Amino acid sequence: MNQTYEECIKACLECMEACNNCYDACLKEDHIDMMRECIRMDRECADICAFAAKAMQSNSPFAKEICQLCADVCQACGDECAKHEHDHCKRCAEACHKCAEVCREMAA
Amino acid sequence: MNQTYEECIKACLECMEACNNCYDACLKEDHIDMMRECIRMDRECADICAFAAKAMQSNSPFAKEICQLCADVCQACGDECAKHEHDHCKRCAEACHKCAEVCREMAA
Amino acid sequence: MNQTYEECIKACLECMEACNNCYDACLKEDHIDMMRECIRMDRECADICAFAAKAMQSNSPFAKEICQLCADVCQACGDECAKHEHDHCKRCAEACHKCAEVCREMAA
Amino acid sequence: MNQTYEECIKACLECMEACNNCYDACLKEDHIDMMRECIRMDRECADICAFAAKAMQSNSPFAKEICQLCADVCQACGDECAKHEHDHCKRCAEACHKCAEVCREMAA
Known part of the structure; x- marks a missing residue:
C-alpha cells in the first residue's frame, strides 16, 4: 500500500x-426527535469514509478530490455530533474532526 | 422524490x-493489456454514480458537491472509453459524457 | 447487458x-419515534439493492447469492413499511415486495 | 460497538x-492477461468486506447473513489469489482466507 x-x-x-x-445508538435513543440530523449525517459520513478508504487503497486517480469531499462531510458530521451529550456522539465527533x-491535509 | x-x-x-x-466486457477482451485504464475508470465511475444517485434520492446536504465529483470522474472515464473501438466502450463513453x-449542471 | x-x-x-x-421522508416525520425500524430498514435495503444491481450489471459470479440476500432484506423492509400509513412508506412497501x-426468482 | x-x-x-x-497491483502487472479473475474477485471481495463491516458496525439485523455471503466471496477470492506468485496476491490470499x-464462525 501507498505509505x-x-x-x-x-x-x-x-x-x-x-x-x-453512533447511527445505531441514535436510532435507539429515547429522544430520537433530537437525533434526526445526527442519524442523517452519521450515515452520510460513514459511507463517504468507506468510499475514501477504498479510493486510497486502490490508488484511485481521484483520491485527493474524494478526500476533500470526505473532509467536508466529516467536518459537518463532527459539528452535529458535538452538539449532543451522548457518549457515542462525543466519540463520533472526535473521530470525525480527526x-x-x-x-484536508491529504487533499491539499 | 425531489423533481x-x-x-x-x-x-x-x-x-x-x-x-x-463495460468493466465486465473489458475483463474478457483479448487485448486486455490495452484496457487497464478503462477497467480502472469503469469501476471508479460506476461506484461514484451509485453514490451520487443515493445522495440525491435521500436529499443529502452534500448532493451538489458529490455531483461535482461525479462529473469529474464521468468526464475522465468517458474520455478513456472514447479511445477504444469496442461497442461497450463507445456506449460507455456516451453515457459517461452525458x-x-x-x-455539472446540478453542481453549478 | 445480460438480458x-x-x-x-x-x-x-x-x-x-x-x-x-422513504428514508429521507421518515427522518422528517413528526412522529419519528414510530419510524425507527423503517429508517434502519430503508438504509439497509437501499444499500443491498445498489449492491445487487452492481453485481448483476458486472456479471458477478455471486449474483445469485447476492440476490437471495437482497430478497430477504427487501421482504423485511417491505413488511416494516407496510405497517405505516405514510404515502412514502406505502410506495416503498410496494417496491420492496416487488x-x-x-x-427470489433470480436466486432460485 | 458490539464486542x-x-x-x-x-x-x-x-x-x-x-x-x-491487490486490485491496483494486478492492474499494473506485465502479464495482466493472467490476472483477469484476480482483478474481478478483488473488487468483489473488497466491496462485500466493506459492506459486512458496515453491517456489523451498525448492528444490522442481517449481519449474520451478510457475513455468510462475505465468507463465500472471501473463500473464492483467496483461492484465486493463492494461484499467483506475486507478493500482493499472496498477502491477499492470506487476508481472504482468514x-x-x-x-463463517460469525454466520454460524
Whole structure:
C-alpha cells in the first residue's frame, strides 16, 4: 500500500466505525426527535469514509478530490455530533474532526 | 422524490450500468493489456454514480458537491472509453459524457 | 447487458430509489419515534439493492447469492413499511415486495 | 460497538485493504492477461468486506447473513489469489482466507 495514505486510511476507517456505531445508538435513543440530523449525517459520513478508504487503497486517480469531499462531510458530521451529550456522539465527533483534519491535509 | 434531481439520478443510474457492463466486457477482451485504464475508470465511475444517485434520492446536504465529483470522474472515464473501438466502450463513453454534463449542471 | 438480469436490475434500482426516498421522508416525520425500524430498514435495503444491481450489471459470479440476500432484506423492509400509513412508506412497501419477488426468482 | 463483532470487523477491514491493494497491483502487472479473475474477485471481495463491516458496525439485523455471503466471496477470492506468485496476491490470499474463516464462525 501507498505509505502516504496509511494515516488517512486509518482515520477514515476509524471514523466509519464511529459513525456507524453512533447511527445505531441514535436510532435507539429515547429522544430520537433530537437525533434526526445526527442519524442523517452519521450515515452520510460513514459511507463517504468507506468510499475514501477504498479510493486510497486502490490508488484511485481521484483520491485527493474524494478526500476533500470526505473532509467536508466529516467536518459537518463532527459539528452535529458535538452538539449532543451522548457518549457515542462525543466519540463520533472526535473521530470525525480527526478524520476531517487528516483528509484536508491529504487533499491539499 | 425531489423533481429537480430526477434527470440527474437517471443519468447516474444509466452511467453506472454502462460502466459496470463495460468493466465486465473489458475483463474478457483479448487485448486486455490495452484496457487497464478503462477497467480502472469503469469501476471508479460506476461506484461514484451509485453514490451520487443515493445522495440525491435521500436529499443529502452534500448532493451538489458529490455531483461535482461525479462529473469529474464521468468526464475522465468517458474520455478513456472514447479511445477504444469496442461497442461497450463507445456506449460507455456516451453515457459517461452525458452524465458528466448533467452532473455539472446540478453542481453549478 | 445480460438480458436475463434486466428485469431484476430494474426492480433493484426502483427499490433503491423508493427506500432512499422513504428514508429521507421518515427522518422528517413528526412522529419519528414510530419510524425507527423503517429508517434502519430503508438504509439497509437501499444499500443491498445498489449492491445487487452492481453485481448483476458486472456479471458477478455471486449474483445469485447476492440476490437471495437482497430478497430477504427487501421482504423485511417491505413488511416494516407496510405497517405505516405514510404515502412514502406505502410506495416503498410496494417496491420492496416487488423486488423481493423478482430477486427470489433470480436466486432460485 | 458490539464486542462480539470486533474480531470479524477487523478481519473484514484488513481483507478489504488487501483486496484493494491487490486490485491496483494486478492492474499494473506485465502479464495482466493472467490476472483477469484476480482483478474481478478483488473488487468483489473488497466491496462485500466493506459492506459486512458496515453491517456489523451498525448492528444490522442481517449481519449474520451478510457475513455468510462475505465468507463465500472471501473463500473464492483467496483461492484465486493463492494461484499467483506475486507478493500482493499472496498477502491477499492470506487476508481472504482468514476473513472467510472468521465470517463463517460469525454466520454460524
